[in-house]
Amino acid sequence: MTPAVQISKLDKRYPDVTALDGIALEIQPGDFYGLLGPNGAGKTTTINILTGLCNKTAGDVAIFGHDIVDDYRDCRRLVGLVPQEFNFDVFVRLRHMLVFQGGFFGLSRSICEARADELLAEFDLTDKADTQLRNLSGGMKRRAIITRALMHRPKILILDEPTAGVDVDLRRSLWQYLRRLNAEGTTILLTTHYIEEAEALCDRIAIINEGCIVAVDTTRNLVARLTTEAVHITLAVPSTNGMLENFDDLQVEATAGSNEFTVTFDRRQTSYHSILERLIATGVRIDNIRPAGNQLEQVFVSLTKQ
Amino acid sequence: MSSSDEHIYAPKLRRGNFVGFKTLVMRECHRFLRVWNQTLVPPLITTVLYILIFGYSLGSRITEVQNVSYMEFLVPGLVMMSVIGGAYQNTSSSLYIARFHGNIQELLVSSMSSFEIVLGIILGGVARGICTGVIVSIVAVVMAGVQILHLPTALFFIVVVSLAFASFGFLSGLWAEDFDRLSLFQTYVLTPLTYLGGVFFSVGMLPVIWQKIAMANPILYFVNGLRYAFLGISDISLPVAIVTVLFAAIVPFIACCVLFHRGYHIKT
Numbered sequence: 046m047t048p049a050v051q052i053s054k055l056d057k058r059y060p061d062v063t064a065l066d067g068i069a070l071e072i073q074p075g076d077f078y079g080l081l082g083p084n085g086a087g088k089t090t091t092i093n094i095l096t097g098l099c100n101k102t103a104g105d106v107a108i109f110g111h112d113i114v115d116d117y118r119d120c121r122r123l124v125g126l127v128p129q130e131f132n133f134d135v136f137v138r139l140r141h142m143l144v145f146q147g148g149f150f151g152l153s154r155s156i157c158e159a160r161a162d163e164l165l166a167e168f169d170l171t172d173k174a175d176t177q178l179r180n181l182s183g184g185m186k187r188r189a190i191i192t193r194a195l196m197h198r199p200k201i202l203i204l205d206e207p208t209a210g211v212d213v214d215l216r217r218s219l220w221q222y223l224r225r226l227n228a229e230g231t232t233i234l235l236t237t238h239y240i241e242e243a244e245a246l247c248d249r250i251a252i253i254n255e256g257c258i259v260a261v262d263t264t265r266n267l268v269a270r271l272t273t274e275a276v277h278i279t280l281a282v283p284s285t286n287g288m289l290e291n292f293d294d295l296q297v298e299a300t301a302g303s304n305e306f307t308v309t310f311d312r313r314q315t316s317y318h319s320i321l322e323r324l325i326a327t328g329v330r331i332d333n334i335r336p337a338g339n340q341l342e343q344v345f346v347s348l349t350k351q
Numbered sequence: 352m353s354s355s356d357e358h359i360y361a362p363k364l365r366r367g368n369f370v371g372f373k374t375l376v377m378r379e380c381h382r383f384l385r386v387w388n389q390t391l392v393p394p395l396i397t398t399v400l401y402i403l404i405f406g407y408s409l410g411s412r413i414t415e416v417q418n419v420s421y422m423e424f425l426v427p428g429l430v431m432m433s434v435i436g437g438a439y440q441n442t443s444s445s446l447y448i449a450r451f452h453g454n455i456q457e458l459l460v461s462s463m464s465s466f467e468i469v470l471g472i473i474l475g476g477v478a479r480g481i482c483t484g485v486i487v488s489i490v491a492v493v494m495a496g497v498q499i500l501h502l503p504t505a506l507f508f509i510v511v512v513s514l515a516f517a518s519f520g521f522l523s524g525l526w527a528e529d530f531d532r533l534s535l536f537q538t539y540v541l542t543p544l545t546y547l548g549g550v551f552f553s554v555g556m557l558p559v560i561w562q563k564i565a566m567a568n569p570i571l572y573f574v575n576g577l578r579y580a581f582l583g584i585s586d587i588s589l590p591v592a593i594v595t596v597l598f599a600a601i602v603p604f605i606a607c608c609v610l611f612h613r614g615y616h617i618k619t
Contacts (some may be wrong), residue, residue: 093619096459096460097459097460097618098456098459098460098618098619099618099619100614100618100619117462117464118364118368118462118464119363119462120362121362121460121461121462122362122363122364122462123361124460126456126460128453128456130453131453132452132453132454132456132457133452133453133454133457134448134449134452134454135452138383141381145374145378145457146371146457146461147360148370148371148374148375148376148377148378149362149368149371149375149457149458149461149462150361150371150461150462150464151361151362151364151368151369151370151371151462152360152361152362152369152370153370156360160360193457196360197360198361198362199361240562254398
């Protein structure tokens with residue numbers, strides 16, 4: 046099957062900095078793919094090269110088998126971009142912007158108008174159709190910028206930090222929409238700073254750091270790479286010093302007299318099961334038990350720390 | 352491509368994106384027509400003021416220039432000034448603001464070629480130059496009682512000069528890094544050359560040395576080309592004016608295409 050995105054030996058060099066250093070990436074059709082990395086790692090540069098906003102220095106990039114330079118028209122009709130910044134003419138009315146954008150992709154006026162109305166309804170923006178973009182709220186602008194990317198119904202949707210600065214409700218509804226879009230067959234490439242978002246949405250993740258891909262795997266496998274885990278335990282009644290002595294071979298953080306403590310352990314040497322067994326053996330009543338911290342975040346930090 | 356492509360709306364384009372190009376030209380026209388009181392009315396007011404002050408008032412004290420009244424002499428130059436200003440301002444501001452807000456990316460990610468984008472934006476400027484020129488011509492002709500002797504020639508100069516200055520405006524919008532720089536070309540180059548370009552005087556009225564210097568000013572050729580079309584008089588021969596205006600339109604247009612295609616100040 047032709048990959049949705051195929052990147053090989055991609056370089057982007059500026060006179061004083063190397064933004065991308067020979068990266069390789071393959072995204073399959075139907076993937077929900079996450080590109081994670083700290084600020085300045087090269088995420089946006091990669092996306093900009095894919096969408097024609099940035100010229101590559103070297104390497105090959107193809108979208109559904111079409112070279113991004115030689116077959117740029119075929120590439121761009123297949124791609125929708127949701128950029129990080131609100132980059133529209135703020136004096137234009139929302140519906141006009143959508144109709145113009147469809148036109149730039151070669152769609153007839155009647156198709157553009159029907160599609161604009163469909164998307165405005167879907168994103169609950171119908172009553173703002175004739176509002177100038179400058180008069181929309183932040184959340185509405187975020188929805189507007191996504192509708193613009195969907196006007197030509199792209200085969201792959203690229204989103205650069207799509208939920209940065211949006212409230213919880215909108216974030217959840219965008220997640221729901223993206224999941225549905227992906228289930229209907231649209232390949233999605235997402236960059237995000239929110240590890241929770243990547244873990245919740247993406248099937249596969251690439252971690253990029255200082256212009257190099259440092260890990261590519263399924264989200265599940267990346268999380269499985271963790272050798273150290275931490276578990277947060279809440280007891281029904283405060284623990285006693287005697288009880289904690291049972292765990293002196295593990296790293297335990299606890300406050301005297303508190304009913305909460307954290308156990309950090311090496312997964313190769315011990316397991317959740319044995320920890321629970323030992324806890325129960327002490328005769329305590331467990332009120333709550335949960336992993337301490339986000340597991341993917343721990344992988345991310347371990348792979349990108351200097 | 353497989354049948355899974357069927358859900359995609361955007362058509363495959365083998366012979367250029369004519370619909371995209373047409374949409375862009377319409378958007379550019381929509382942009383200046385939406386604020387017609389800021390784009391089309393000001394040159395009209397300026398022209399009326401010039402006609403009142405230099406035509407009716409001071410002009411009555413000036414003897415004929417090349418056998419026509421000073422009022423008649425003035426009209427083609429005023430039309431040319433408004434054409435130059437309209438075409439230049441449209442593309443320079445449209446492109447600069449699109450870069451400033453980032454919405455130039457709407458075009459860059461679309462399935463339009465760089466040539467189609469450049470031509471679309473520039474034709475928006477040409478449309479404004481023509482609109483301004485036609486409106487100002489009608490008012491000036493009515494107020495000054497001038498008749499246009501060679502209408503096709505007048506239209507030729509209005510269209511090609513619009514193309515030339517829409518291209519200069521495009522280059523300025525591409526080059527400028529801030530609003531101050533955007534006005535530099537207009538302040539230091541365009542305005543002086545326009546005022547010294549024979550709008551208000553015949554080049555024969557200048558001292559000999561200044562006559563020679565004035566011949567290096569391309570706007571002199573455009574003004575005189577249009578004056579010939581309106582009145583049948585000119586300081587410059589018509590073929591020379593035509594070649595000059597074509598050269599002035601084609602060279603910056605090619606520069607626009609090359610720079611934009613390379614991503615100058617557009618792509619990182």
